[in-house]
Amino acid sequence: MSAHVRPGSRALSRLLEAGLTLWLLATLCFVLLRAAPGGPFDTEKAAPPEVQAALATQYRLDRPLIGQYAAWLGDVARGDLGPSFQYPDYSVNQLIGNALPVSALNGGLALLLALALGIPLGVWAALRAGRWTDRGLMFAAGLGLAIPKFVAAPGLVLLFAVTLQWLPAGGWGEWRNVVLPVVALALPNIAYCARLTRASMLETLSAEYLRAARARGFSPARLLFAHALKPALLPVVAWLAPALINVVSGSVVVEQVFGIPGMGRYFIQGALNRDYTLVLGVVLVVGALIVLINTAVDALRGWMDPRLQDAS
Template sequence: MVKVIATRTIEALIALLLMSIVIFLLSRLTGDPIALLLGDGATEADRQALARDLGLDRSLPAQYLGFLADVLRGDFGRSLTAGGQPALDLVLARLPASLSLAGVALVFTLVVGVLFGVAASIRRNGPVDVAARLVALVGQSVPSFWLGIVLMYVFAVKLGWLPTSGYGSWSHYVLPAATLGLFTLAAITRLVRSSMLEALGSEYIKLARVKGLPEAMVIWKHALANSLIPVITFMGTFFAVMITGAVIVETVFAWPGIGRLAYESILARDFPVVQAVVLVITALFILANLMVDVLYIVVDPRMRSRG
């Protein structure tokens, strides 16, 4: 098992290294930060001096190697627009807001998705099943930015029940968490429904009913316990989707997280902050999937034998 875990860890590190190259190159496509920082009235000497100070006068390979060496030391550079603050400090200051929003959205989608999936499988082709499939269809089809604007208009502007933006009390979490979690809610509902339908038709469920066990125990203890395996398998992906999808949702609801920080940094062509944000998001994505792989190997002996 140790060998398998070590292999997965090496694969995760290689993926992170490759992503660092992609992130470094893509951040350069947003434009020239020197033109933004100096403006139109700067002389060529001013441009060259600033480029030299920022290290932008070197070749791209040299810039990347310097960037990688600094990252390995924990230095992601300094912001070009936020008064020279360390880029990593800016990201870490915004990270708790993003993690809390992702956590609330994930809990919401797990609870509602499991309940919807179980209810849909018990009453197959009934009203609840139709509603669950409709929610799954809408969740996978509707763009998150459009859904966020609609929810904001209905529940904040028209009804006045919830705030339109901000961060603090529980009411600020409702709209962005619902918007962020709808896509994952659709996936969990479909997974639980299909797994429950398969489990309810299996021999061990028939045997449990023959033994005279209560129907609630058959459904919630025996059938659901096995139906949650696919959900657990994709938990890392679900959480990563919450983090990566937060860029749009946080921008719509003015949520002070790393998603909004990434949006603001891209507009300002702040290379160090963009690189730090995307690297942190990528690291969270890879770490979440690595943890799920390790847990799956621990739980399922067949995975240990396969490697």
């Protein structure tokens, strides 16, 4: 029999694990950025040597690599992600503070749309397993998974913005600007959620306790909503963590296509311009979000299935 782990000890262990993960992620990203060819001020090579020296001193680039790393790590420990190299009028904290709500809105709406459509479609397909409607839905879901975001996003722009002229092709500031990016982010997740829900529902419907409840004369609606739906959704809840991570990573492409001032766009621009502090700040924030997402999903799964808490 395994020893019972106290909730406080489990929380402390997860906190230490999260801190170690973020430190390793930040350190690896720091080393890889410095190892890449080029620098943030390559365009200033024609400037006088004293200007180049002043820039290097201002951004600590004149220090040894270990000195730069220690100074940056000390700033991060105080909650300061440092100045941006390419946006001198803004700190990284300010840039991320402006971009994070935009990415969170797009990602959150995309995931809600995926759940709102994927779960009912998956249940509907499972209840009609083997029929042409089920096959057609699963074919469409497979097609949705096969089309990458860098194809789906321009395709949506071509159809709804250029051809039909129903929605704007890009920009930010109005609700109409949100529709196409959210749909582009949600499409593969809708497809995967529908397939996952269908497979889980089919397995649940064939369980022994469902057969016993059916033999007792329970109505199909009661069987579905009171007995089958909650256990069938456990795999979907477990999928929420990778789904959110997929939304975060997919926003890089979508935000570039639609010209959205979000985290993904700043990450791409920071990487291209060798803006070390901006890239590291985005990586740290995204990494922290992923850790929080995994923790929240684990807690939700434990609430839905107490056996998972006993096994941990």
